[in-house]
Amino acid sequence: MSRPILPVHLLLAALLCVSPFAPVPAQARVAQARIAKVATPVATLEQVRVKLDWPDGAPAGTLDLWAARIDAPDLGYEYRDLHWQCRLRRADHDGWQCDGLLRSGSAEPLRLAVQFDAAVTKASLSRGSARIALDRNVASPDLTSFDLSKVPLHWVQALLAKAWPQARLTSGELDGRLLIDAGTGRPLRIAGPLKVSGMGLETADASTAAEHLGGHFNIDYRTTPALSLLAVDGELQGGEFLTGNTYVALPASSIGLRIDAMQHDGGGWELPRIEWHDGDALNAEGSAAFGVDASLAKLDIDIHSADMSPLRERYLSGWLGLFGLGDVGLKGAMNLKVQVRDGVLSQADAELHGVNLGDPAERFVFNGLQGDVRYSAGAPVRSELRWNRGKLYGLDFDASTLPFESDGGLLKFREDAVVPMMGGRMTFRDLVIRPPQGEAGTDIRFALVLDDIDFGRVSKALGLPAFKGRLSGTIPKAHYANERIDFDGGLSMQLFDGRVAFSSLALERPFGSAPSLSADIAFDDLDMLRLTEVLDFGSITGRVDGHINGLRLVDWTPVAFDAEFMTDNQAGSKQRISQRAVQNISSVGDASFMGSLQGKLIGLFNDFGYRRIGIACRLVNQVCQMSGLEGSRHSQAGNSFTIVEGAGIPRLTVVGFNRQVDWPTLVERLGAVGSGEVKPIVK
Numbered sequence: 001m002s003r004p005i006l007p008v009h010l011l012l013a014a015l016l017c018v019s020p021f022a023p024v025p026a027q028a029r030v031a032q033a034r035i036a037k038v039a040t041p042v043a044t045l046e047q048v049r050v051k052l053d054w055p056d057g058a059p060a061g062t063l064d065l066w067a068a069r070i071d072a073p074d075l076g077y078e079y080r081d082l083h084w085q086c087r088l089r090r091a092d093h094d095g096w097q098c099d100g101l102l103r104s105g106s107a108e109p110l111r112l113a114v115q116f117d118a119a120v121t122k123a124s125l126s127r128g129s130a131r132i133a134l135d136r137n138v139a140s141p142d143l144t145s146f147d148l149s150k151v152p153l154h155w156v157q158a159l160l161a162k163a164w165p166q167a168r169l170t171s172g173e174l175d176g177r178l179l180i181d182a183g184t185g186r187p188l189r190i191a192g193p194l195k196v197s198g199m200g201l202e203t204a205d206a207s208t209a210a211e212h213l214g215g216h217f218n219i220d221y222r223t224t225p226a227l228s229l230l231a232v233d234g235e236l237q238g239g240e241f242l243t244g245n246t247y248v249a250l251p252a253s254s255i256g257l258r259i260d261a262m263q264h265d266g267g268g269w270e271l272p273r274i275e276w277h278d279g280d281a282l283n284a285e286g287s288a289a290f291g292v293d294a295s296l297a298k299l300d301i302d303i304h305s306a307d308m309s310p311l312r313e314r315y316l317s318g319w320l321g322l323f324g325l326g327d328v329g330l331k332g333a334m335n336l337k338v339q340v341r342d343g344v345l346s347q348a349d350a351e352l353h354g355v356n357l358g359d360p361a362e363r364f365v366f367n368g369l370q371g372d373v374r375y376s377a378g379a380p381v382r383s384e385l386r387w388n389r390g391k392l393y394g395l396d397f398d399a400s401t402l403p404f405e406s407d408g409g410l411l412k413f414r415e416d417a418v419v420p421m422m423g424g425r426m427t428f429r430d431l432v433i434r435p436p437q438g439e440a441g442t443d444i445r446f447a448l449v450l451d452d453i454d455f456g457r458v459s460k461a462l463g464l465p466a467f468k469g470r471l472s473g474t475i476p477k478a479h480y481a482n483e484r485i486d487f488d489g490g491l492s493m494q495l496f497d498g499r500v501a502f503s504s505l506a507l508e509r510p511f512g513s514a515p516s517l518s519a520d521i522a523f524d525d526l527d528m529l530r531l532t533e534v535l536d537f538g539s540i541t542g543r544v545d546g547h548i549n550g551l552r553l554v555d556w557t558p559v560a561f562d563a564e565f566m567t568d569n570q571a572g573s574k575q576r577i578s579q580r581a582v583q584n585i586s587s588v589g590d591a592s593f594m595g596s597l598q599g600k601l602i603g604l605f606n607d608f609g610y611r612r613i614g615i616a617c618r619l620v621n622q623v624c625q626m627s628g629l630e631g632s633r634h635s636q637a638g639n640s641f642t643i644v645e646g647a648g649i650p651r652l653t654v655v656g657f658n659r660q661v662d663w664p665t666l667v668e669r670l671g672a673v674g675s676g677e678v679k680p681i682v683k
Contacts, residue, residue: 029056043072052088060089063098078158084112084677091115116623128172130155142183149176153199166294167208172199185204187222187229194219199239213239214248215257230261236651247318251277251310268292280306282315291343299340306333308355325364325511331356332369341377344409345435348375352385363511365391373404373411375435382414393646394461397421413446422461424453424471444480448487449473455493465534469495472519473502484508496534498526498543514555521548525568538581543568558663564616566629577644578607585615585643585654587669609648624661 035048047068054061063086070079086100095117101109102125114123121136133147160167194268199213217234235254240247256277263269268290276284286301305311308330312320320326332355339347355369361437368388374381383404390397398420405414411433419426431446453471460466473491490503501522508516523546532540546565553559567575618625628641644654 004177029054043070045070047398054088060087062086063088063100068515079104085361086112086114092117094118117404122303129317142181142186144180144182146178146180146193148176148178149398150175153196154254161221164294166203166205167201168203170200170202171211172213173197187224187227189220189222191218191220193217201241208243210241211239213241215254226265229262230259232257232259232261233650242318242511245318245322246315247575248315251278251314266292268294268297274301281308281310296340296343298342299338301338303336304334308332308334322512325359327360329356329358329360344377344437345375346377349373349383353563359511363393371401375411376406377409379409380405382406394463395422395458396461397426409437422453422457425451426453427451440480442480448475450479450491453660455495465536467495469493475505483510483512485510496526496528499524500526517551517553517556519548519551521551523547523565528567532581537584538578539607540577541579542573542610542613543570544573544613558619560619562616562618564614566614567610567612569612573683575647576607577608577610577613582644582652582654585613608646608650608652610644611647613643615643617661617665622663624658624663624666626656626661628656 007088024223031052031054033050035050036046037613038048040044042571045067047066049064049066051064052061053064059275063084065082065084065567066669068080070082072078084100084102086098088096088098091097095115097113097115099111099113102112103109108127110125110127112123112125114121116122119138121134121138123134125132129150130152131147131149133149135145135147136143151174153169153174156174156206157169160286174194174196176192178190178192178194181189189545194217195215196217198216201210201212201213202208211298213236213408215234215236217232220226220229220231222229234249234477236250236257237254238250238252240249242248245287256275258273259268259271260273261271270290271288274288276282282303282305284301284303286299288296288301289298310438312326312328312330316330317326320328333353334355335349335351336409337347340343349372353370355366357364357366357369359365364389366438367390369385370387371385373385374383383406386400386402387397388399390400400417400419402417403414405412413428413431417428417431419428427449429447429449432444434443436442446481450471455467455469455471458464458471471491471493473489473493475487475489475491477488485504485507487507490501490505492499492501501524502519503522504518504520506518523544525543525545528540528544531544532538544565545568548563550563550671551558551561569575576618583585613627614629616627618627626641628643629645639657639659641656641659644652646652
């Protein structure tokens with residue numbers, strides 16, 4: 001029996017209807033009664049049978065009470081095939097008492113003990129340490145009090161289902177005292193103080209769940225066929241719950257809670273009063289309304305935080321986690337007003353006062369956020385947000401201002417927003433943000449212009465070699481949706497006296513787990529001497545072209561690309577390669593070199609002339625498919641391929657002998673080149 005909070009009251013109603021047990025003649029051994037229906041303000045009993053078997057001269061008899069059906073529609077309870085058997089005996093002078101097991105179908109029985117006389121009725125229902133005690137006075141027959149001790153919460157599941165059909169109580173206990181007023185012509189009322197501990201709850205669609213919730217509350221529930229009213233006033237103490245993307249981890253300190261609710265027959269619940277008081281961390285006041293399916297139809301809420309430091313841990317980790325910012329630190333103060341109509345965000349106004357946001361990994365940092373951001377689904381509104389400094393993946397931003405306007409459900413820049421960055425500037429144009437609507441998530445569109453950014457500072461911030469150059473370019477259209485940013489157009493920069501161009505840029509989960517970047521990169525006419533000096537690779541003179549197509553990084557680690565680099569022969573251009581560069585190429589390319597002189601004499605020369613240099617790698621499934629110069633005499637010789645084709649005297653050729661190279665091994669070799677640990681390879 002999973003819902004036993006009412007059988008005491010209901011079975012007593014049946015007992016009172018057949019209470020002429022007392023005058024049973026002394027010689028009688030058996031008395032029986034059948035009652036088609038017993039109606040009370042709380043419930044209706046049908047097909048009630050009572051049997052009393054009292055042996056002649058015995059001090060007690062056996063009482064059996066059956067009820068085929070018990071319905072309490074206002075409270076959501078219904079029972080089938082209840083049977084109570086107890087030992088009936090006299091108590092004091094004019095009273096009776098009976099104690100026995102109450103059964104319903106195959107459910108585990110409960111012990112029901114009843115004592116009553118002409119003035120007072122007392123009863124208790126128990127299983128293990130859980131106990132419900134009932135007290136009823138004939139002088140006030142409409143009032144029944146219940147004392148609850150360690151009562152499992154699932155015993156009141158039916159009562160919860162009346163207010164929230166989708167929810168199911170999974171754990172927890174109740175202590176307290178409830179008064180039930182079931183007077184004729186008045187609303188049914190249940191009121192009193194309750195203590196809840198270890199409460200667990202979940203909904204059928206798993207959209208809402210709770211664990212270990214506790215607190216002290218005064219409740220007042222009234223219901224008629226046309227209207228139900230509920231008031232809850234008290235304090236929450238610990239626990240956690242999840243609803244949608246909102247995860248709340250309550251502190252051990254008390255949180256003040258007040259909810260007034262009403263439900264008209266056939267409608268959803270309305271909450272004209274909502275209050276939440278969590279010290280300086282979060283104070284909220286407002287109202288809400290829900291549809292019959294529990295969907296949010298209307299919301300007006302004002303939120304204030306004088307100290308945002310606890311907000312992430314207590315209230316925001318779920319939402320911040322969607323953007324990979326689950327560990328972000330918050331400081332400062334804020335005010336937030338939100339209005340929802342027909343399930344759609346209508347207005348929002350966020351005021352920030354000296355707010356600092358900091359990701360421990362410094363992927364995302366903003367200091368001194370000040371101002372407001374206002375959103376409107378209707379009439380136009382304007383706002384402005386400023387910051388002192390910021391950082392994105394190690395790239396520093398200086399102070400800037402974002403000029404917002406909003407109308408028709410869109411948040412936009414009313415003019416270009418210029419952000420000073422790494423010696424240049426980044427300009428956002430035509431930014432339009434559409435907040436989530438229905439099943440559609442956030443949608444952001446903008447154009448981006450990078451102007452004269454110091455790539456040396458960028459490379460240092462990213463931990464790259466000390467590249468020098470200026471980064472400029474325009475992305476005419478960028479689109480963020482479904483945790484992915486797609487960039488139309490491209491970026492270009494002047495680097496090593498040549499040009500590097502990025503196209504087909506896309507970034508998935510920019511702040512989430514395992515961010516993924518895809519791009520095509522083209523290299524044109526780079527000065528190889530400046531490039532190899534920066535990379536500490538040895539020295540190579542001349543020019544190089546190349547590309548990295550289909551580049552894909554997952555968590556900033558390459559998993560796929562098709563790369564090729566070839567020297568660009570130009571008339572009058574000196575083309576020399578140092579011995580150290582030859583050794584490094586040989587190590588990285590799994591190759592060796594052969595010369596026109598004996599191998600032992602190669603070490604006498606510092607550098608060599610070359611006609612062409614070419615190397616390619618196509619990365620698939622952690623294996624690099626290597627190739628080199630096409631058309632050389634080694635290109636088709638089995639598994640070998642030419643990387644360096646020599647020219648002049650002394651002349652050497654660097655040949656690779658393995659086209660299948662394990663990518664982690666190749667990365668290890670590149671690391672050895674950077675550390676100067678490469679050994680000469682001569683064949």
